Amino acid sequence: MPATKSVKLNTGAEMPTLGLGTWKSGTGEVAHAVEFALKNGYKHIDTATAYENEAEVGQGIKASGVPRESFFLTTKLNNNDHLRVEEALDSSLKALGTEYLDLWLMHWPAPMVQDLSGPDRSIDWLDTWKKMVEVYKANPGKLKAIGVSNFCVDWLKRLLDNSDVVPAVNQIELHPSCTQEELVELCRQKGIVVTAYSPLGSNDSPLLSSEIVKKIAEKHNVHPATVLISLQANKPGVNVLSKSVTNSRIISNLNVIDLTDEEIKELQGIKTNHFRVCHPNWTGWGSLGFSDCE
Template sequence: MPASTSVKLNTGAEMPTVGLGTWKSAPGAVEHAVEYALKNGYKHIDTAAAYKNESEVGQGIAASGVPRGSIFLTTKLDNPDQKEAAQALESSLKNLGTDYLDLWLMHWPAPMTKDTPALADKTHDWLDTWKDMEKLFKAHPDKLKAIGVSNFSVEFLERLLAVATVVPAVNQIEMHPSCPAEDVLEFCRSKGIVVTAYSPLGSDNSPLLTNEIVKKLADKYSVQPANILISLQANKPGVTVLPKSVTNSRILSNANIVDLTEEEIAELQAIDKMQHFRACHPSWTGWGSLGFPDCKDL
């Protein structure tokens, strides 16, 4: 099943399948990574207010010389800003040096307090945040091309869809062979929601990179184990994927997608039965696991 180069959102827009992720990228390295990625064929860049690198991402976009209209740019509403969505949107636009976002996501269904960002704000309902995002999306189509969510389990998606007037275009979640999130993927497909996979390698120094199944397929296709893990997500219908790197050679390599067979995809997905973990496991005070399966952190 050949991997797609883009996936169509429920807005009709095309989202490039492979994007550059910037979570955990070292300060001072993000600008170069974004510039280099864009100059070498990437068209999809992902960041978030919580990453504290929107300005660097914007500088990298400007330095690349690639026209803004050729770039799919995603950022996210930070948890402590959920009561002030409109102001947060303007801040992200300013930091990124852009007039519009291709996609704006609610980072987590977990409002946090301004004074103590690790503490849940029980005075605010994240469903009200979504309603505010819907209003901004409808009122400012010049600024927001699409809205969506991130880190939503099926339970939270069901609660959102029960009141939403806009179906999220995307749900960005951790997804790799040791955290396949198949229930979330199938639910999103049934609702026309694209899934974006972050941490497709598991994490830095992930045990997946030395997994025998991954290594076997890497040898077969003469690529790196990382390519197999990224390709796994790119081969799934309705899925986009965000490999992260600030190293030139890896940025180039990560874009090398191979077409996996259905049997190979099933073999990779079965790794979950032997080795299950999540790289990003929420444990903030007052929110717990947000409905995701309880599994070991790396």
């Protein structure tokens, strides 16, 4: 499956295949990265209230001078905002300096107390989703699409059984040590685009030194990171986020390549210890509803 420039959402909108992720980008670096990325061909910027950089992302957007309608913008509802959905949306719009979002995601199905010190089990994330649907339907000028993030198979099935709106996107961790194949297939069957984050595995990931990755990178004369990013971009119904604040790497990450079916099979079959960069245990909800990466 060759890489494409965009994937179609169930709303009919086109979402760029490659986006700039801003998770863990340092304060003082994000605005430049966003500005540089937009000026050099990126068509999707991804952030979240939890990253505490929406205002800086907004500064980068403004500094780029790139018309708002020419790129796709995603942010996410924070875990401690499950009881203030509409207010949280307006706060994100204000911080980003934009009148609308192309995509708004529930960051985790894990409502938390205000100080983020632990879970608030009195709140059902399904009620939060229903409120997001209500806000989405009432505000087409503010929200072009809504979706979820870090949803496992069981929780996604629960949502689908109880909602008349199918999420446009499920943003999840995807790389050869966390393939989540059952979840990806479920999303594909239901017309939900999968956005892959952490495609390299992590900073200084052991995947970058995999002999399989290096062999394929040498064949295509690209950096090993390009191979891992391209792996996700070559899957039907999947797009991918790359993250960097370095100009040269931001440019390099744009170089998505076509992979053969055999190369994809090799990459998916890399035998390393399965690991997650962002395991749901951090939320305090434990791994309820989550399975280990296949």
